[in-house]
Amino acid sequence: MPQFNKNTITILGEEIPLGASREINFNIAKLHTGTKIEIPIIIERAKIPGPTILFTAGIHGDEINGVDIVRQLITRKINRPKRGTIICMPILNIFGFLNSTRAFPDGRDLNRMFPGSSNGSLASRVAHRLMHEIIPDVDLIIDFHTGGASRFNAAQIRIIKDHPELDELARIFGAPFVLYSNHIAKSFRNACYQLGKPILLYEGGKSFYVDNTISKVGVEGVKRILAHYGMLHHRIACSAPKRPTVFIEDSKWIRARQSGMFKSTVTVNTKVNIDDVLGQITDPYGKIFHEVKSTIEGYIINVNEASLVYQGDALFHITKQVRA
Incomplete structure (x- = not known):
């Protein structure tokens, strides 16, 4: 600068x-x-x-x-x-x-x-x-x-x-x-x-x-x-991050495979593996129970908090390639 x-x-x-x-x-x-x-x-x-x-x-x-x-x-x-x-x-x-x-x-x-x-x-x-x-x-x-x-x-x-x-x-x-x-x-x-x-x-x-x-x-x-940049007054405390920043080279959205009532079981920042259960989609009549699973390994950086979703809606954004 x-x-x-x-x-x-x-x-x-x-x-x-x-x-x-x-x-x-x-x-x-x-x-x-x-x-x-x-x-x-x-x-x-x-x-x-x-x-x-x-x-x-x-x-x-x-x-x-x-x-x-x-x-x-x-x-x-x-x-x-x-x-x-x-x-x-x-x-x-x-x-x-x-x-x-x-x-x-x-x-x-x-x-x-x-x-x-x-x-x-x-x-x-x-x-x-x-x-x-x-x-x-x-x-x-x-x-x-x-x-x-x-x-x-x-x-x-x-x-x-x-x-x-x-x-x-x-x-x-x-x-x-x-x-x-x-x-x-x-x-x-x-x-x-x-x-x-x-x-x-x-x-x-x-x-x-x-x-x-x-x-x-x-x-x-x-x-x-x-x-x-030497701009922060000494009276204001400044601490280092609790963990190193993760740089994301690539990422992928996990989308709903069917419509229904959606409930996430994980939160942002969570590290997940392939086949980990991320949430569930059900219907009001108790006929559908679909588990949403991760297809990749990575960190969750976005969660859809909507209660109702349609087929194809983006549910979870997960990192694919990262570097420290």
């Missing part, structure tokens, strides 16, 4: 000097009533120059576990750096957050609208302003997500392969797993990559739910990253 020594950074047109604390409102739109819709951006700059790190969450309005992680960074004053700059944006998709939906009011997924357009849809305009008025002065982004619908993700960092800098940062973060995944076209992660901005995507938990363990892993990972 470049060690920028900028005395002043510019966020949404406002110049912010070293040693300053700011809360800037990202004015993205108005309601039909004329009420402004604004996203608070919390900026903390130390007096000593250093990297600028951006923490974002809530790009999908139903992914509130990430919002809780960034909230904790602020309330516990972890976002006040010893050197450099920390920018926190707890909720990118304020519309979805307020309405308990994943997308923007027009049905668009903000995370498929990057790098955006100044003349496009509302989501596209928000993406465009984020990329042009906030990202340019940022050196590293950590973006917090959760699993979708009823699928509970193990705490994991997602990065692209063959980038040693990202491998190092992911190892420092110390989540239990690192999953190599390609960039998705028009995603925030891809847009940052195109600008040469390193980004770690943290996945953990599920939609509409806050899991304390997932939050703790996220907060502790942030502290390790800040400590690595």
Whole structure:
């Protein structure tokens, strides 16, 4: 990461000097009533120059576990750096957050609208302003997500392969797993990559739910990253991960072979072997009892917690090839 020594950074047109604390409102739109819709951006700059790190969450309005992680960074004053700059944006998709939906009011997924357009849809305009008025002065982004619908993700960092800098940062973060995944076209992660901005995507938990363990892993990972760059205050404790991070080279979904009432008997992070029973599918009439078994050996990194499933539904995500 470049060690920028900028005395002043510019966020949404406002110049912010070293040693300053700011809360800037990202004015993205108005309601039909004329009420402004604004996203608070919390900026903390130390007096000593250093990297600028951006923490974002809530790009999908139903992914509130990430919002809780960034909230904790602020309330516990972890976002006040010893050197450099920390920018926190707890909720990118304020519309979805307020309405308990994943997308923007027009049905668009903000995370498929990057790098955006100044003349496009509302989501596209928000993406465009984020990329042009906030990202340019940022050196590293950590973006917090959760699993979708009823699928509970193990705490994991997602990065692209063959980038040693990202491998190092992911190892420092110390989540239990690192999953190599390609960039998705028009995603925030891809847009940052195109600008040469390193980004770690943290996945953990599920939609509409806050899991304390997932939050703790996220907060502790942030502290390790800040400590690595000499940005974490000495008054804030930072511990090493309890176990080495597992890097996932390949993985496989175990899918339902029939429809019915589903109950998992294992949890995320569990190491399983071939033919281990993972759960069961039954019917309301007591005629069906089907055991879901693992077809591979590996760690479970996602569990579908839905009570009712259809044939073909993804039930368990299991690692196939891993390395320490």
